[in-house]
Structures are given as C-alpha cells and as structure tokens.
Amino acid sequence: MPTNGLTSLQARERLARDGENTLPGQAPRGLVQIGADVVREPMFLLLMAAGGVYLSMGEPREALALLGFIAVIIVVTVLQAARTERALDALRELAAPPATVLRDGQWLRVPSRSLVVGDVIELAEGMRVPADACLTDAHECALDESLLTGESVPVAKAAGDEVMAGTLMVGGQAHATVRGTGRHTALGGIGASLGTLEAAASPLTRQLGKMTRTLAVAGGALSGLLALLVWLGGERWQQAVLAGITLAMGVLPQEFPVILTVFLALGARRLAAHGVLVRRLPALSTLGQVDVLCVDKTGTLTENRMQLARLWAGGETFDTAGDAPLPEPFHRVLEYAVLASEQTPLDPMERAFHRYANAQLAGSEHLHPGWQLNWEYALSPELPAMSHGWQDGGAGREIAAKGAPEAVAELCHLDAAHRQRVAQAARAMAADGLRVLGVARARWTDDTPPAIQHDFDFEWLGLAGLADRLKAGVPAAVAECARAGVRVVMISGDHPETARAIAREAGIAGAEVITGSQFGALDEAGRARVLARCSVFARVSPLAKLAIVRALQGAGHVVAMTGDGVNDAPALKAADVGLAMGARGTDVAREAAAMTLSDDSFTAIVGALSQARRMNANLAAALLYTFAVHVPIVVLSLAAVLLGLPPLLTPLCIAVLEILIDPACSVAFEADQGRADPLDAPPARHARPGGADIVAALAAGLAVALIAGGVYALALAQLAAPAARATAFATLLIASVLLIGALREQGLAALPKAARWVMVCGAVAPLPLLGFAPLSGAFGFAWPPPSMLLIALSGALASLPLARAARALARSATGHRASASPK
The missing domain is CATH 3.40.50.1000 (HAD superfamily/HAD-like)
Structure with a gap:
C-alpha cells in the first residue's frame, strides 16, 4: 500500500480531468414537466372546464379572470415545486456518505464525490464501497454484491481482488486503490441506481388516499345529478355544467395532499433542529x-467507547482503574488479546486492547510489531470466537484466540470443573455490566493451517472485561x-x-x-x-x-x-x-x-416522539378544519340551486377559498403547541381524525353555512344579486377564518403567531375582491352599503360561538371525549 497516497494537487488535477465521482442519475424535472403535472390535478381541470363554459356562454371577462387565476396558481406552484426539487437535491448531497481517503500521508474524511483514480481508501464493515477499486490488503473481508449481481450471499475478498462501487462491506476491513469513478464504474456503466430501498407509503397516506378517492367518487356522482336536475329545470346546459362543476369543487378535498405534505415537511424540519x-x-x-x-x-x-476494565487469570482478578502497573500474571492475557485483534483495529473492543497494551506493555517482550499475520479465522454464528495465526520468525505459527467465554472454553476443551470456574468468573464480571471475552493461545508447527479452529490445541489464558458506559x-x-x-x-x-x-x-x-x-x-x-x-x-x-x-x-x-x-x-x-x-x-x-x-443521542428519540405526536394531533385538527370548511361551500352551492336563488358561489369564489384561504388556515394549526404534554398519554392508534371528530367538525361547518345562508337571504331581500353575493361571501370568508377558533379546544386563546397572521389576512382579504372594480366584476360582486358590511361582520363573529356550540352538541351526542384535536 502506498505510504502517503495522492497529494492534494494530484487529486485536484484528476478531479478536473475525470469529473466528480457521481453516477448519472434520473434527470431532474424541468419547469415544463412540473407544469404539466400541476395542470393534471383535478381542481385545475375543473377550473379550466369552467373557463371553457364561460367562453361558450359569451362571458369572456369571467373566463379570462378564471383562466388568469389559474395561470397565477400554476406559476406559484411550479416555482414552489422547483424550489422543492432543489431542496431535495441538497438533502441527497447531505445524506451522501463520506469516504476515508489517504491524502498527503494523512487519513481524511471527504465527500465520496471527490474521490479520484489512484486514491487509497479505507473500507470497514457496514460501508458502501464508494468507487471501483483494487484491494491492497484485506482482513476477513466479505462484500454483498447483490446490487450488481442479484446474488444475496456475501462474497469473500482478499488482497488483489476487485471491489465495485455500490457493493456493501458486510464483514472485515480493507484498504484499496481506486480504479474507476462515476460513470466509469461498473455501476455507472450499467446505469444502475443506488436507491436500493423503496419507501413505502405510511398508513396515514393510504388512509387519506382512500378517503380522497371516496369523496371524489361521491362528489362526481352528486355533481352529475345536480347538473342533470338544473338542465331538466329549464336552464341552459352551460348553467347546468357550471352548477355541477361548482358542487364538484366544493366536495373534492383538494387540500388533503397539500396539507399532509406541508405538515410532514415542517415536522421534519423541526426534528432536524433536534438532531433527527x-x-x-x-x-x-x-x-x-x-x-x-x-x-x-x-x-x-x-x-460505544470501550475501555479495558478488568482481567481475570489463574483465579485472580485485576481492575485496571487507576495508574497501577499490570501485574505479571496478567501480561499474557493482554498480549494474546492484542494478537487476536486486527493490527489496525476499527472495533471499539480491539482498540481498547491496543490502547491499554501500549500503555502497560510498551518496550516489553509481550508486544510483537515485527510479527506477520498469516492466517485468520472469523467469528461465526456457530462459534463466536476468532483466531489469528502469526509468523514469529521461528518454526511454526503462534495462534491467538478471543471470543465469547463459553466458545473459547470449548476450543480449549476444558474439564467440567474448570469450565464452571470460568463461567462463574464471567457471570460475576457480566453482572457488573462488563463485556466479557475469553482469551487463549496455541502453537502450530505445520505450514498448512487446519480447516477449523477446533483443530488447534488451545491453552486457556483468562478473561478480559470491557466497560461500555451508559x-x-x-x-x-x-x-x-x-x-x-x-x-x-x-x-x-x-x-x-x-x-x-x-x-x-x-x-x-x-x-x-x-x-x-x-x-x-x-x-x-x-x-x-x-x-x-x-x-x-x-x-x-x-x-x-x-x-x-x-x-x-x-x-x-x-x-x-x-x-x-x-x-x-x-x-x-x-x-x-x-x-x-x-x-x-x-x-x-x-x-x-x-x-x-x-x-x-438516545434522548433525541424522546423529543422526536413528542414532536411526532404533536404533529399528528395538529394534522388531525387541520384535516377536521378542512372537512368543516367544505360544508358551507357544498350546502350553499346546493341550496342556491334547489331554492331557485341566484348562485352565491362561482367556481372562481371556490378556487379562492380552497386553493388560497383554506390551506393557509390549516397551516395555522401546524404551529399549535397545545396545552398538554403529548407524552402524558399513550400513543394514538391512528393519526387521522376519528369518525366522531369528523361529525363534530361537520356540525361546526353546518353552523357557518346557516349563518352565511341567512346573511345571503337577508341581503337578497334588500340588494341586487351582485351586492348580496358580495355581502354573503365576506361573511363566509371571515367565518372560515374564525372557524380555526371553533375547532381548537381553547378557542382563540394562545393562538400561535402564524394563526394570528392568517386571521388578520383573512379579515383584510375580502376588501379588494369587493371594492376593486376589475376583481369584483370577475367575481360577480358589487360593493355593498356599509350597513350590509356591518351585518356581514356581525354574522361572521356570531358564527364562532354558534360553531363551537354545534361542535360541542355533536360530540355530546356521540359520547365522544376530545382526543384528536390539539389540547
């Protein structure tokens, strides 16, 4: 093996010549592809259909307003998706494992993408091989090559063998010289992917998907029926189609995927701040x-920082705490524990043996830096013990073994009495929390090693106890x-x-x-x-x-x-x-x-449990809010048609509610800290809201529908349809924001900062829609008189206690106790 590896200058020159050690992965989605994915969403298809109907009716202003709104949403969505793609690329870069490489005579941890041909790298158990390479030395080395060959049985490797990028070290340790990087590796040549583990959908994802499909089917059937009834009632087919589209948009839970993604992404960011x-x-x-x-x-x-704590030999015990020199009777136990370890160990126990031996046996005849390792016998499930055969300059080989005390005792063929003493000493050391290994030695005079360790005539030396502190x-x-x-x-x-x-x-x-x-x-x-x-x-x-x-x-x-x-x-x-x-x-x-x-950090797991439980409770509350806020949309859409009133909600109105206002209000629940500690109760069996919670949320939404419907009926009695529609829409918009308080256990108290901002914006948002002529005309609004605006505001404020009362009544009727929503 080269003593110094490449120089930094050589590495930079080769990196510039050959490129980074990365594989040609899947091409990132471009803006056009992202846009195409967006417009295939059901909500956008419905909006475009509505725009086409407006054009066929000879109402280009409404059609252009609707299509312009669609364009704005598509641009915003595409830009956000592009940002997400860049964030995911950064996350993949962060998660890429580093490599240990010899540069300028020093071992360094560098990103695997910076490896170049000629680099000397270190491989250890559990590592993924970062590049095609040739082993210069190997100790008990075995690789899982199933990614390339499909063969799940590990393959033993020795010095001089080739190893391929993407394979896994499942045993041993080795050093290797890089022969190929990036697209010039075997993995890059066949275009394989490093993503060998597929992410399965969580139970919550499957449950919400099923719920969304059920609502979509039900909404489609109701919408078709409503369109048919409107057409049979004498209206033009365009009006019938618009009524059906409006109802379909009200029923379709377009917000579910958005809310779920946002909650999971923000929750992951919070966990990252806690080290998860x-x-x-x-x-x-x-x-x-x-x-x-x-x-x-x-x-x-x-x-996982082992320290040699105790040695046992000949019935005597020595504790290594303090600065006392190691007594002579224990020298051979430590000597052969080192010989049974790797020369450059990575295992914490073997490092502990080397550290203590260098401190206690330096300069003595018990350390053998000049001996040559010839044979190795690895641990196995059948025999948890390993042996090394050393050439000591004389005839034959010196054999050192270590492993589980009972396994080493078996190799030494101890009699029953001796085994009992060993077992008793091992139990005493283990009872003090020590990791206990037996140590033995043997002499082999033949040049050919035996097939199995049992063929050596081992001599029992003693026990070594290692401490791994809590x-x-x-x-x-x-x-x-x-x-x-x-x-x-x-x-x-x-x-x-x-x-x-x-x-x-x-x-x-x-x-x-x-x-x-x-x-x-x-x-x-x-x-x-x-x-x-x-x-x-x-x-x-x-x-x-x-x-x-x-x-x-x-x-x-x-x-x-x-x-x-x-x-x-x-x-x-x-x-x-x-x-x-x-x-x-x-x-x-x-x-x-x-x-x-x-x-x-094990303690980080507790923090992660708390954050995950709180996120689930807040997510359930946000989904309940989404159920509740759809109720007035559906009820008012149906009521206007069935009662022969001018339509209150157009597709553009529903688009504003469902694509902008509702998701923003739902996110207000995400930052809710609640009043109770999530760890004070046992874990919930489901993250989705329960049936009784949904019934209570629907009741709260129905209360909002009654208030908004009442305001609309009162306004129609005094005003023309555009002004009455504007009055009722203002009521509905503000009441939808206040519904946040109706679904929280503590109402509007202790609102998170995000929720307060959402409520302020929700109160201000209706004003330009009602009073700015180009917008109000597109929505079919006209500016109502101040007295009606006061009625709209009063109705919206009244919806909060009424919705809370309806929710409490529904929960009482179902015998339900608060569980899913934030405390």
Missing part, C-alpha cells in the same frame, strides 16, 4: 403511533418513554448478565433476560408469551432481532427500532420506523432506516 434527520417523510406520522421501542445496546444506550441522560429518557406509554425493549449481543446489568442501570423494566437462541426455539405462542413479560434480550443474532421485531408487530404493536450496524439493518428495515445512528452508524444501517439520529 427524516429520510422518509411518511414515517414521521408513524413515529407518533409507536408503542414499542426496540433499542440496540451498544452505541445506542451506551457510548450514555448520560439514558435513564431519564427511558423513564420518559414509560410515561408516554412506550415500552423500551433492549436487544444486545452481550452476555445475559451484562445485558441485565445495563438494563437495570438504564431503568428498563423486568429482571428476566432471554437469549436469542432461546427465543428462536419457541413457537409463535411461546414467543408472544415471552414478549408480553420480557424486555431484555441477550446473545441476539441479526435474524433473532428481525424475529423479535416481527413478533411484536404480529402482536399488534407499532414498533420503532434503533441500531447502527450491518447486523441491525434487517430489523431496521422491517420495523414500522427505523432509527439509525448517524455518527457511528454504518451506511447500510442508515439506508435501511427511515430516520437518522445525527448525534447518536
């Missing part, structure tokens, strides 16, 4: 429904989860006693510990019984983690899973919400998860 990066927006609503949180111990609850704030965060009705389940690969000690320190309920093998041996009913009483699992394999998550989901729980390693990825992907560690997490874990904790 949301990769899949729909998962944010699911997080608010989580009632079981499965946590990986190492790196999630603990610091992170600050974890016990308080676990207590907060319990208060919120979220059960914390700890899943660990450690010894059962270690897992029990850490769980006890963290405050996780229950003293029972079940191992992964015990859980795997149970049938479905047995697993359900274990999960009902046990919250601590030890010696858990990746498949057992996945089985635990699926069993919890099968019992009806909404499960979140945290993790940082390759072994966590299957469970992260299967969980309802996967939470990957961002700082220490592997690339594959981050890709499998829906969210990433940027600073690996």
